Amino acid sequence: MNDTAVIHEDTSARWFIYTAVTFFLVTILIGILMATRFVFPEFLGGIAAISNGRIRPIHTNGVLFGWLLAANMGLAYFVVPRLCGTKLFSEKLGLATLGLWVVIILGAVVTLASGDTQAKEYLELDTTLDILVTIAWVMFSVNMFVTIARRSKERQQMYVSLWYLMGTLIWTAVLWIVGNLPVYSGVNDANVNWWFGHNAVGLIFTPMGLAMAYYYIPKSTGNPLYSHKLSIVGFWTIAFLYIWNGAHHIIFGPIPTWLQTVAILFSISLLIPVWTAVSNFYGTLRGKWTQGNYVVKFLVAGTTFYLLTCFQGPMHSLRTVNQIVSKTDWIIGHAHMALFGAFSFFAMAGIYYTLPRILKRPMYSDRLGEWHFWLSFVGFLGFAVSLWIGGFVQGLQWMNYTISFLDTVKAMYPYYLVRLLSAVIMIAAQLLFAFNILKTARGGAQLKPAMV
Amino acid sequence: MKFEAKAFLLVIGVVAFMFLGTYFTMIVPLTDPALYTPTKDAKPYTTLEAKGKKIYEREGCVYCHTQQVRNLLEETQRYGMGEEETFKRFGIRTLIQAPPSQPGEYVYDQPHLLGTRRVGPDLARVGGKYDNTWHLNHFRDPRSTSPGSLMPAYTWLYDKAGQPTGEAVALVAYIQKLGTNYRWREEGVEQARALQSKRAPAVPAQQAVPPTTTQEGAQ
Numbered sequence: 227m228n229d230t231a232v233i234h235e236d237t238s239a240r241w242f243i244y245t246a247v248t249f250f251l252v253t254i255l256i257g258i259l260m261a262t263r264f265v266f267p268e269f270l271g272g273i274a275a276i277s278n279g280r281i282r283p284i285h286t287n288g289v290l291f292g293w294l295l296a297a298n299m300g301l302a303y304f305v306v307p308r309l310c311g312t313k314l315f316s317e318k319l320g321l322a323t324l325g326l327w328v329v330i331i332l333g334a335v336v337t338l339a340s341g342d343t344q345a346k347e348y349l350e351l352d353t354t355l356d357i358l359v360t361i362a363w364v365m366f367s368v369n370m371f372v373t374i375a376r377r378s379k380e381r382q383q384m385y386v387s388l389w390y391l392m393g394t395l396i397w398t399a400v401l402w403i404v405g406n407l408p409v410y411s412g413v414n415d416a417n418v419n420w421w422f423g424h425n426a427v428g429l430i431f432t433p434m435g436l437a438m439a440y441y442y443i444p445k446s447t448g449n450p451l452y453s454h455k456l457s458i459v460g461f462w463t464i465a466f467l468y469i470w471n472g473a474h475h476i477i478f479g480p481i482p483t484w485l486q487t488v489a490i491l492f493s494i495s496l497l498i499p500v501w502t503a504v505s506n507f508y509g510t511l512r513g514k515w516t517q518g519n520y521v522v523k524f525l526v527a528g529t530t531f532y533l534l535t536c537f538q539g540p541m542h543s544l545r546t547v548n549q550i551v552s553k554t555d556w557i558i559g560h561a562h563m564a565l566f567g568a569f570s571f572f573a574m575a576g577i578y579y580t581l582p583r584i585l586k587r588p589m590y591s592d593r594l595g596e597w598h599f600w601l602s603f604v605g606f607l608g609f610a611v612s613l614w615i616g617g618f619v620q621g622l623q624w625m626n627y628t629i630s631f632l633d634t635v636k637a638m639y640p641y642y643l644v645r646l647l648s649a650v651i652m653i654a655a656q657l658l659f660a661f662n663i664l665k666t667a668r669g670g671a672q673l674k675p676a677m678v
Numbered sequence: 679m680k681f682e683a684k685a686f687l688l689v690i691g692v693v694a695f696m697f698l699g700t701y702f703t704m705i706v707p708l709t710d711p712a713l714y715t716p717t718k719d720a721k722p723y724t725t726l727e728a729k730g731k732k733i734y735e736r737e738g739c740v741y742c743h744t745q746q747v748r749n750l751l752e753e754t755q756r757y758g759m760g761e762e763e764t765f766k767r768f769g770i771r772t773l774i775q776a777p778p779s780q781p782g783e784y785v786y787d788q789p790h791l792l793g794t795r796r797v798g799p800d801l802a803r804v805g806g807k808y809d810n811t812w813h814l815n816h817f818r819d820p821r822s823t824s825p826g827s828l829m830p831a832y833t834w835l836y837d838k839a840g841q842p843t844g845e846a847v848a849l850v851a852y853i854q855k856l857g858t859n860y861r862w863r864e865e866g867v868e869q870a871r872a873l874q875s876k877r878a879p880a881v882p883a884q885q886a887v888p889p890t891t892t893q894e895g896a897q
Contacts, residue, residue, distance in 0.1 A: 392685060
């Protein structure tokens with residue numbers, strides 16, 4: 227995994243990262259506007275384009291595609307050429323992909339705010355944007371596959387990050403195209419929606435995030451990868467097991483019982499790929515937990531949140547647990563642990579590792595990096611724990627029909643308040659992140675001598 | 679020849695596994711008649727109801743309201759007709775449970791609106807629960823009808839004088855349609871009446887069940 231003498235331009239990587247961080251700030255501000263309305267329902271009311279029902283898909287799609295996927299694509303433009311010992315196939319194609327990606331995200335904001343939606347969770351974008359996403363993904367895939375095909379003689383044996391990346395290229399394309407076909411109706415439409423929705427996390431963001439973790443954990447700790455065999459088991463079990471799980475989003479719902487049971491069985495077996503990957507990460511991180519470096523902190527915390535969120539997931543699928551937590555705000559906490567706590571933390575670690583190497587100068591401030599980590603960590607815990615407690619309590623209240631629904635809503639007030647305050651901390655942290663990147667990008671003196 | 683050195687082996691493996699899971703969990707249900715045969719009472723949406731459904735989609739109602747009574751006792755109770763309601767409307771003090779949602783009720787839904795989260799209550803059986811005026815007031819000012827509600831006020835569905843536009847009317851029509859692909863309210867009342875007349879044929883309906891044995895406060 228040593229960098230060879232190849233000179234990398236990294237233009238695509240750099241600009242993808244800057245763009246992703248910009249979209250991140252915007253979409254989490256939309257998130258906090260929603261969270262505010264859970265405490266003050268009339269806040270900025272009466273404007274259709276920014277009502278909660280319209281901005282919710284902007285928040286989810288924006289964070290997923292505008293921030294996390296774009297950030298991971300940016301990191302892939304950095305990682306893949308290095309793992310292949312060759313230059314990126316085409317920086318021009320990379321920048322064109324970025325341009326198209328920006329058009330897609332801005333288009334998504336405008337169309338969703340105006341109420342132009344396909345009304346299916348994570349498949350909201352209208353048909354034109356769907357086609358543009360497909361084109362952008364093909365452009366990205368061509369860049370990646372050709373770079374991999376041109377890998378140097380010494381790199382014929384591909385590293386695990388490349389397996390996950392190639393898997394993601396295929397999974398994303400198939401999920402996106404099949405999920406968006408306008409041919410389903412009724413409960414089958416719901417089933418396909420969750421075939422897509424579950425695997426958007428399981429087969430797009432999980433493998434992309436793991437690809438990055440498999441690269442940045444050994445790189446930033448200086449430890450060799452703990453086990454090659456575990457990574458093989460982890461990869462192929464993800465490839466086999468994840469796709470069966472969609473129906474666990476509709477347990478007790480109007481779909482066949484056998485389909486629910488199959489989804490539950492496969493959900494439990496997801497512990498295999500998760501625990502193999504996590505063992506591998508912890509094994510690689512051993513001895514480096516207290517190194518005092520925020521890049522490693524993000525990776526340790528990300529690994530731990532990945533372990534926890536993927537323990538929750540299989541447990542949620544069990545009928546007795548599902549009965550209580552499904553449809554409550556517990557699930558919102560769970561989703562944020564996966565996408566913020568785990569995969570965004572991996573991406574942030576990747577950005578902190580990558581940017582100084584692209585720009586050939588250290589981060590502007592390591593102290594800001596430390597603050598970014600701790601505020602993200604504490605803010606996220608407040609956010610998730612309040613929703614877990616509140617959601618669980620509400621789920622139990624729903625089990626007694628003599629408690630009116632409105633009373634169960636009123637009981638959520640203190641939890642929504644803590645969630646809002648925690649979200650403010652989370653956003654403050656990301657402002658530090660963006661500021662640090664901006665100052666690093668613009669050059670000039672650092673605040674303190676670098677640790678990286 | 680190992681997959682670590684041969685990208686095409688990896689690609690073939692990934693595609694094969696993906697097809698396997700997709701076949702069993704997506705293609706098999708797509709060919710299951712039980713999932714696309716309409717229920718006995720199911721009717722396609724009228725033009726007005728279809729317009730209302732579009733507004734429901736446009737405003738993102740699905741993010742806070744599910745449309746599925748899950749196959750759980752507490753949900754059939756909560757989303758059924760409570761004792762107060764049946765007494766007031768039909769003179770029988772009894773809880774009529776809402777039947778769990780059936781696949782055949784959804785066949786005309788494209789896109790589906792099953793939803794995943796309940797910031798507000800489930801709406802699969804809401805049709806017929808309230809009158810149109812209640813809904814029109816509720817959309818304009820949710821907290822006037824439901825104190826403590828977190829729902830946005832949909833003021834843009836009303837004109838300057840506060841009168842509902844065609845969009846508000848269409849939305850109400852759609853809401854009133856929900857759950858009527860199964861005549862559970864009518865059938866439930868008929869069954870309750872039949873049961874009652876069997877038990878105590880001589881007593882007037884209102885007094886059939888002594889008030890002391892009833893439970894108050896069902897919503």
